[in-house]
């Protein structure tokens with residue numbers, strides 16, 4: 406699969422090379438020549454006549470491989486293979502399926518370094534992160550393997566001695582469509598639950614990162630799944646649309662942006678197919694003045710700069726209580742400037758390359774727009790050229806902290822999906838909750854404080870959940886200590902506190 410361009414030593418097992426302090430591959434040394442489609446148990450070439458897409462290595466900007474996008478014929482072949490495999494796999498017991506999945510997890514463990522390296526070469530993230538991605542993919546498969554034998558229905562007693570029962574049945578051929586930021590992991594997230602429940606899958610990775618999903622397909626095959634159980638078709642939106650609209654596809658599970666998610670939901674609804682959508686985010690991170698500053702700063706860095714900021718759940722709107730803003734900003738900027746950017750295959754690198762040139766341009770244009778809208782660049786936000794000549798064509802930028810931000814700025818409202826943190830001051834808890842929740846991209850949230858709500862110094866309120874209030878008004882949202890019921894100790898929640 407891999408052809409070395411540079412003259413490197415003959416390949417030895419990854420563990421032995423690592424122990425000797427030698428990398429198995431280096432940035433700029435890999436060319437992928439084997440076909441990247443996989444169905445019915447084999448790698449397959451795409452359509453004979455198709456315009457091939459070029460896949461680049463983000464660290465160097467070199468051509469890594471050519472992608473042959475699948476058309477209707479290939480999609481149909483993959484779905485047919487999956488349908489056939491479903492017939493065998495769905496009849497196996499959960500325990501039998503689990504055994505095969507656990508074997509796949511073992512194989513992943515044994516190939517950890519190889520998979521992580523290919524993820525780095527294709528995606529640009531640092532090797533230290535890529536290894537954790539592979540571990541997380543393995544754990545996901547182990548977790549769902551564990552669930553496979555616990556799937557059970559219910560027994561319902563009916564009048565007159567009759568009864569009803571329910572069974573958990575697999576749906577059939579499921580489609581998985583993935584984004585480029587966690588290519589191997591997403592292929593595992595999509596396939597593990599589907600396969601554990603007895604389904605088969607046709608998976609389409611992002612055309613930007615097509616490489617490691619095929620490795621997963623080979624691993625499943627080696628572990629002993631029936632031929633055609635997990636298939637990979639390459640391509641972009643046309644291939645994705647063909648999959649979503651295929652009449653033999655029972656369900657679509659998608660990870661990607663909100664606009665694409667909307668299209669997929671629409672297509673799936675026409676075939677009355679269930680969909681699972683994992684979409685974009687613009688998550689808030691709340692840092693209160695009573696928090697452990699060291700901890701909060703580390704949290705903010707992690708929530709913004711992991712994977713070059715290309716993480717759906719990143720806490721990119723960093724709300725900091727005014728009293729600690731100068732101290733927080735000083736420390737965050739100092740540490741952001743110290744982040745080592747460079748060759749993602751080096752152990753010392755903390756930030757690798759963004760996934761593609763167009764994506765880098767898009768992220769940089771968000772920084773420009775932020776400046777025009779009045780934000781202050783406190784550090785970074787520029788393209789970066791590493792000193793190593795082989796990395797000069799790579800897609801690097803300096804991680805950016807934006808100050809002087811307001812809630813109406815584009816950098817605060819839209820998902821940038823790059824290493825750009827927006828810092829926003831706040832004064833009170835009520836204010837920050839309202840502002841943090843004022844988004845249509847509410848994927849995740851983080852809070853740094855040493856106190857729970859109502860226990861913070863100077864804050865003598867305890868919020869009372871509506872359903873726990875016995876004052877008689879179902880819409881009651883009164884803070885507990887202000888509540889008329891509190892004085893007479895008649896409030897159930899108060900008694901429990």
Ligand SMILES: NC(=O)c1ccc[n+]([C@@H]2O[C@H](COP(=O)([O-])OP(=O)(O)OC[C@H]3O[C@@H](n4cnc5c(N)ncnc54)[C@H](O)[C@@H]3O)[C@@H](O)[C@H]2O)c1
Nearest residue numbers: 583584585610611641642645646661662665683684685717
């Ligand atoms: N919530 C999560 O778990 C999660 C995880 C990772 C990434 N994401 C999100 O993914 C986005 C970045 O990924 P991206 O740029 O690859 O997203 P994207 O929406 O552009 O593409 C995602 C996938 O959809 C395919 N696609 C595009 N148009 C399609 C169509 N019309 N029909 C069928 N398939 C189509 C693409 O080829 C790709 O495989 C960000 O918004 C990020 O937040 C979310």
Ligand SMILES: CCCCC=O
Nearest residue numbers: 586587715716717718
């Ligand atoms: C680590 C999981 C991140 C998912 C979204 O990008």
